[in-house]
Amino acid sequence: MIFASDNWAGAHPAIADNLVAHAQGYVSAYGTSDLDRSVERRLSEIFEREVAVFFVGTGTAANSLALASANRAGGVVFCHREAHVNVDECGAPEFFSHGARLSPVDGEHGKMAAARLKAEIRRFPPEFVHGGQPMAVTLTQATESGSVYSLEEIETLASIAQSHKLPLHMDGARFANALVSLDVTPAEMTWKRGVDLLSFGGTKNGCWCAEALILFDLSKAHEMHFLRKRAAQLFSKSRFIAAQFEAYLAGDLWLELARHANAMARRLAEGISASAESRLAWAPEANEVFVILKRELAARLQQQGAVFYDWPVPHHLAGSLTENEGLYRLVTSFATQAEDVDRFVAAC
Amino acid sequence: MIFASDNWAGAHPAIADNLVAHAQGYVSAYGTSDLDRSVERRLSEIFEREVAVFFVGTGTAANSLALASANRAGGVVFCHREAHVNVDECGAPEFFSHGARLSPVDGEHGKMAAARLKAEIRRFPPEFVHGGQPMAVTLTQATESGSVYSLEEIETLASIAQSHKLPLHMDGARFANALVSLDVTPAEMTWKRGVDLLSFGGTKNGCWCAEALILFDLSKAHEMHFLRKRAAQLFSKSRFIAAQFEAYLAGDLWLELARHANAMARRLAEGISASAESRLAWAPEANEVFVILKRELAARLQQQGAVFYDWPVPHHLAGSLTENEGLYRLVTSFATQAEDVDRFVAAC
């Protein structure tokens, strides 16, 4: 009953096996092998246009390099207050961007509210040198709250970004989970709606270590080669990432894995909804379920081997928990078993 | 006949297999799993003292974080002119250190000459604020020229560093090759001779992607956790690195692989020494062989499928090549086959 995070799972067998399959033989290093090239081409197909692909080791690296490519002196990046870049990356975006600032934008369910984004950007008028200058907007899809931006919501944020000439980055650490949740194409969820840069995550969805920064604007690719190398993210045996992605994308394995994780989340949600004692904090849209449990129950579950984290109670929920209740996050993954879900639900 | 670089090889089967063996099941993320801990303990045993271990994705990351931990304003790092940090890391050490400078030190066979190191450091007197201040010394073992510092040479450089209170870093991208070449223990080649920080490389010697920054001074470990995370080098599924190292270190596989690579280099060297037409530029001490070939012959070998790079001619050799000759680097690895070596030699 491990619901701690999708990164507690290991690697999907097909992905681990493909690494072994590519272990032998010599290929050219630093991302120049045929395998690297073929995965890059496959991503262009998947996104229905030529894209520039940069394999990196971590989602934090992909996010931070994306923002670094938009760098301006005194630059300000707009993101949701709970975004991974703002809360969980130890200042990497700021470091990669030489001191750019993250300006948190509020909004329900982990999504930036359009009006709040506009208001935040307006705090930095173009000619007022003292405050700094807007530099980029970044949204997380699926969000840290397990919600998913609709295509219309993405388009709205993109148009705000565009009106200020700011690139729009999407942190897609859980890109596949959001994609199958919306049941749209990768192109529809990104560049067709105004996304300029994408952190395309594989690690949380069944890879060992496979992240790709995808640029829809090819004019930024030249500089990105140097940004990535300077950030120590150009891997000599790059094929070890390419091989993971090859298996991940083959036969739409990635979508299948995400559908499984999301289904497990729904199963959890439905089970808990039916419980007398426990309840959902809000409905999940991807693979993260937020539940309100009696603290006593949570402790008992943890004694029984369940692993999950408690979560800060957002303002809009503040009044609706009793003293004895806590908010908890349950994350499912490609590896989650229905039996574990059912055991958990049964105990709730 | 691939002698381009040791990073053109893939992964040793035992290492690839161990990744598969660890692919299933849940473990805690970000380097906190039992497997991570056990590999860290193993490294403490190997180095005969408690060390702080930081897994990272690339040798450049290990080197750059090591130097970053010594950071000073206006800091100057002393390294050999041909060192990887100086020539092949696209400014990563400077970026991680917020603009520290690398001050190249000359010396034969890729090794800093002690007198030159002293003279370079003396260029930055402690109270002369305009020039900046010394910050660290870094040496490469084995060097980019395929040579190996003797223990005495390491100790000499270490005592110079210590006399200026500078930490001594060792770039051990080819640590195992140097170690078996000297036939000493890891402790003898590092902290017992005054090395403070070590980039312990596994990638070039049979791993996919396994590098560890090892601190002998535990007081620097706390800050390093944040430096690594901020540099986007803390991997969520850290066990994928730990599993590689587990197999790498088990039963001294790492030493066996390095011995093989070095033996292949010697075999190459002996063959070429015996050739009428071709000759060694200097004797190899690890797994890199530098040879002087007729350009015509080099081209013919490359047409026959041999892959290797030409190399800038160092000053001390300048006069000893004819117009028709070039200097070439041949790198062997755990994967090099004796037959390939022999075919190459036969054609020389």
Place this chain on the structure above:
Amino acid sequence: MIFASDNWAGAHPAIADNLVAHAQGYVSAYGTSDLDRSVERRLSEIFEREVAVFFVGTGTAANSLALASANRAGGVVFCHREAHVNVDECGAPEFFSHGARLSPVDGEHGKMAAARLKAEIRRFPPEFVHGGQPMAVTLTQATESGSVYSLEEIETLASIAQSHKLPLHMDGARFANALVSLDVTPAEMTWKRGVDLLSFGGTKNGCWCAEALILFDLSKAHEMHFLRKRAAQLFSKSRFIAAQFEAYLAGDLWLELARHANAMARRLAEGISASAESRLAWAPEANEVFVILKRELAARLQQQGAVFYDWPVPHHLAGSLTENEGLYRLVTSFATQAEDVDRFVAAC
């Protein structure tokens, strides 16, 4: 009727004259002259202990260098939400600190509330690498709201900082105004209450360009020499700053100028309090007066040549202004004339 800012005034005649007095003759450069030394000694006397003094060109430089000297990877600096470092320095503190973040702390009247500071620091538990690590606390004295921290308030914040081993910095761009407002000694308002670093501003109080970063912890002085030089803030003809400070401090001119500015602020405040139409937003404690005026009146005053800025309405005042009213800031300085104040008041 110029109440735009205290930096719209020029230089006090005694200060300008002292520059002329020191214009001739040769002295050693880069802060090593007798004049530099004597001003440094004078500051040690004024602060009743040996201090390390670093002349710099701007308050932003002093603040940013102070924070840079506390630098940690993933570092977080705590400051009031409205603090100059957070709002008006275009990311300089982040740039000088290689990407450290500013974490805004709320509190009434421009002062950090102790409970909020504690809560903010607690958001970054020491071993949680993902969030970053606390690095410093900085308070502004006098604040951007024209208020002044009492000695007890400073002590309370200092003890919170100390309990987390964080240095406490004071941005004293308006140090003199705060000092005469509290009627205490420089020592009492700083190190005796736990302040570790001070930006000692002269520019806003009658100098041309005279700021000093003062370190009470001498062990940080060595590195600061390099931090300052690297930041391009070491002036060759440093005596041009020293000469300003010499005149500024001589005969307590600085206190006299601050008393004048504060008295002008009080005169403004008293006049407006007596007005039927206009009112104070809150009582001034230094040289900044915040008033609520009918917008129409404000516009009329501006047409008559008054210069002052409107100001964002803080939350706690939100309900207390009518639609026709605005919040405005009036700043007095050493150069403010009573007649101008009276003309302004008469028109209110």
Place this chain on the structure above:
Amino acid sequence: MIFASDNWAGAHPAIADNLVAHAQGYVSAYGTSDLDRSVERRLSEIFEREVAVFFVGTGTAANSLALASANRAGGVVFCHREAHVNVDECGAPEFFSHGARLSPVDGEHGKMAAARLKAEIRRFPPEFVHGGQPMAVTLTQATESGSVYSLEEIETLASIAQSHKLPLHMDGARFANALVSLDVTPAEMTWKRGVDLLSFGGTKNGCWCAEALILFDLSKAHEMHFLRKRAAQLFSKSRFIAAQFEAYLAGDLWLELARHANAMARRLAEGISASAESRLAWAPEANEVFVILKRELAARLQQQGAVFYDWPVPHHLAGSLTENEGLYRLVTSFATQAEDVDRFVAAC
């Protein structure tokens, strides 16, 4: 007999007086006053085209901001080995450029040799990500060796820079000295010969603290406003710099002062040439004279109150000094008196 440096002098009376003249009255802050604007316009007239002017506090700031505006990841700046940016700025250019490297170019008399510059740039082929990428070329006019690039030499370096699409920066800390030495116009010595950015120094030639970064490419001006502010180089009472420049430029005072300094250098040089015991190391072209003196004589002169520094002996001179001789630098300035020169010469 102060020949230590031109920054040991104070300020010219006309410049000091103009500061006093502008000390009173209110003007808008941060470089927006009428005086600021009028000096900017005056500089456009002097350079015979519209230029963007950024007042800063130090030459190091001007140089570092110029290079920062050319910033690229893994960027490499080419400069003479003895250039101020390389030797005397404590890593400020690297810091402002987030870790860009300076690649020293050799050449006689402090001037980059065109062939060496070409060779250095060629070390960084455009698609070789490991080495980094060329980013800018910077030359010093007059040089640290007291020589002056001819217009043809500037043009040659500019065409090399342009062929690699690199901006050309001129460090003009002694711009006026070079200008009157060549007897050309500011336009001829800069943009007409391919200079893109200029550090226009006033401090060494009679100002207190007056440096301007001048951009000939106006498209870079917007970002520079933020770069300067973020670097803590935007002065609130900016008129204190503007007032200096106003007096400096009025009636061509700046050229007159430079002519005087150069004449004093020639007088020194001629005197020493005529000496039996002492001799010139090379002929001065601006206001720095390099002389070879018996060490004993140098010590005696210093005892008599002469102040000057010894200087590292360049390679091409290595053989031409006896053991008893040293190389010394003598710098003249606007304040140098003929009598002091003559006394010095008489003692040689």
